[in-house]
Amino acid sequence: MGAGKTHEAIETVASVTIASVQYQPTDRPIEDRFSITVSPDGSRLILGVYDGHGGSDTAEHISNILPPALLTCPPEEHIRIFEATDKALLDAFQNDHAPFRSRSKEWLHNAKIFRSGCTALVLDIDVPGMVAHYANAGDCRALVCEAQVSEDPGLIRIQQTVDLNAKSQLEQQRLKREHPNEDELVVSGRLFGKLMSTRGFGDGYYKLPRGINGWKHKKYVDILSSLDKEQGKVPLNAQYNSYFYGYHTPPYLVATPDTGVMNLNRDSFIVCGSDGLYDLVTSEDVAQTVRQGICDKVGNLAVHLLGIGFVLRDGNRNSFLTITSGQHRSRSNSAMEAVTASRKPSKGAVVFDLMGTCTDWKSSIVASLERQPRTNVDLPSLAAAWRSGFFNEIHRRFERGEPQEDIDITHRRVLDRLLEEAGVSLIVWDEEVRQSLVNSWHNQTAWSDSIAGIELLKEDHFVYAPLLPPFASRPEPVHCCAV
Template sequence: MASQDVVYTSTENHAGFKIDVVQYQPTKRPIEDRFSVSTKSSNRLLLGVYDGHGGSHTAEHISNILPTALLSHPPEKHAQIFRETDHTMIRAFTRDHSLLRPKSKSSDWVHHAQVVRAGCTALILDIDVNTLIASYANAGDCRAVFYPPVDAEGHLRQTEDLNAKTPSEQQRLAQEHPGEDLVVVSGRLFGRLMSTRGFGDACYKLPHGTIGNWQHRRYIDALSAVKESGKIPMNSQYHAMFHTYRTPPYLTAAPEIGTMQLQKDSFVIMATDGLWDCVSSNDAVQIVRGGLEQEVDNLAEHLLHSVRATRAPGDDVTILLLHIIHT
């Protein structure tokens, strides 16, 4: 494996849980993925993967603040915390650009704009260490695959990828924006963005104003002021990007939630879509099982190495692999 492409590897042990991590960067730009491993006393273990796009600011911010917020409340509050976190970010930005208020100090308003201009999906797994009940919250198209399966037919348990190509997401958007036929074009939101759930991406969430999208244009001007170097600013292509922008928000940070019962010797693969573009869930599980038989040191790195042997990822890859070694 080309060492210059693997930007991070680690192995941690937490009270009977082995967590292997690998991050891979196939492009010259800085990696936009982030991850988190957090604990609360000895009772809860929380893992997160965050797939950034349009820059790394949102993923960096969310990976730092979301785990603490989630661990401050019971898992039943996951969906609420996701929504409130995103709302707080958007509100901080809009208050900076209100006609009736002065901006925050320069470092703050720039940060507020950066973390909502870019975006990220988020998948978290919150494990009760005593019961091995795992609560997940998924806002986007990162995926968690659980092994072993529980049904008699051997079907894998996994989260659903939620993006503009997902039929259920297309149906949701059609119901929330009736009569708007160009919300999803060629499997992308407005023909541009794959994400339909996640944090940031304020350009598709901000109000438009009553006449001529005047309010939205003001916000886009502000977001364009903190654009990534080398990219065309949004305000210079406003009409092309937003000529059908009518009833925001078009993205939501609300996650799909659920629970899984884990057990001794089970494992969970959590990864950004850069991995799942290259390998099926079933094949990934078989690779990890082979790694367990071979007693490899880092199962996440073993999975990445095996996938790259047959197909080179074209996007950033972050893999967290949780293995329950004893209870």
């Protein structure tokens, strides 16, 4: 499916008009999902936004099974239903791969759902009572605001949920309470330096039991990584020590939602959005935009919010629902990808890292690996694990406040560890071979259009392009190309 608007509709559910739009700026499949579910008597309306990652399998599955399950119980049972739904995914996967048991016919489906992940934000709306019960497992956000402008036009009263991810102080404190004496859980704002989510469904890598000396977890990661190979990804089992160096007391990611109540009136509206929206605009920006759209009587508030002029970064996703309570009208914009736009730059400085931006580091390193004595090691996977392991090392030093070391030392230590894990001894790849591989990071092939692109940037900007971020420095400057 190509980039652009992929869905736009208006429907009426339980006397509520819901407008929706989907937008995808890239050729990648949309991983987010949304749901609209109503009780048989029309008194409860359940709206959900599911921010998927690592594939759409989890978001697709949860968006289909969670809302009907919630409808069977009162809102006070939201936490139990969320946790039971996620436990069912864990149990299905473990049962499929238990010793002395045959795998079920659904084993591949179960594994895909458990491997990818999604956050979930659900609003359980009491339509006649004008009350919205929310359950938020992740960093989607719901806000409630009044459509009418108050006596002070600059004052916007907003009720909103709390974002819960690895950057959240609340989540970091929770992780410390639940995993005492484990100091390196959050590295550079991500769980184990890898995952932004700390709450959600799926993401089985971070929920499975460890077993004695970690053998059980490694076995499960091998199974899940076999699915990554089918998609052409670098499997996590090839980077196991880099990403699971501190995996001792799982689960580290939970589906327990934060719950609460938002009181509505006939002049209020609700916006539910994924982090892709709120990474780029504030709640106040969104509230003002929707409020203005209501005043202007636009036909579809979702489309209005999409096209009002937000200039969003390429590749970001955002999903949001907008509901206006006035006259029981509602608008929803769900699973919507970020709007991408360009603006003519003003004079200024452009700062970026050369590696990856201007140089094809992976092809350069793989070519260097291929020139060495042959082994049974998957060289592209080794290159990817080497790079990710290197950055995890420098991030951990940075987080601990330790001085940075020469990057050659870090590269060598990570390489030695990976080769030891792969069974490649110093007899096979000796000291000279390993040092030549470390030196290969000093000379990388530029992308075909890199130099021309930098020259164009220099027409309007001063360009500063260091080889690596400041915390990964060498004693002397390293240059890839002149800027």
